[in-house]
Amino acid sequence: MAVETDLDQMILSIAQIMIDELKLEDVTAETFDPDIDLVDEVGIDSMDLATIALVLRDKYAVRIDEDDYPKLTTLRPISDYIHRKLSAS
Numbered sequence: 627m628a629v630e631t632d633l634d635q636m637i638l639s640i641a642q643i644m645i646d647e648l649k650l651e652d653v654t655a656e657t658f659d660p661d662i663d664l665v666d667e668v669g670i671d672s673m674d675l676a677t678i679a680l681v682l683r684d685k686y687a688v689r690i691d692e693d694d695y696p697k698l699t700t701l702r703p704i705s706d707y708i709h710r711k712l713s714a715s
Contacts (some may be wrong), residue, residue: 636705641683643681644701648674660701 641658644650648670650658667701670678670694670703679703680702690698698704 632693632707633705636709637683637701640682640701640705640708643685644668644678647681658701660705662701663699664701665699682708686712686715 628652637660638655641660644664645653645655645658648668650668662668664675675695675698679695680704683689686708688708690707694707
């Protein structure tokens, strides 16, 4: 249960980062769908994704490998990825 709570909190935190960095309007961290496709449905591009990766690296002190970017298209896999990296360290 604690892991799920941690992941839920991480999803909210990453959602807020996305909202702030991408200047999304009419959405809050609580209403941001963790399964929405960030590329196809939100319209972020590779530069946006690189910026988000840098912000996440600074916040969580984890490196997001560029080769992994294509797999990180929704908040849920991004949160899982960061959570695994944090658990491994």
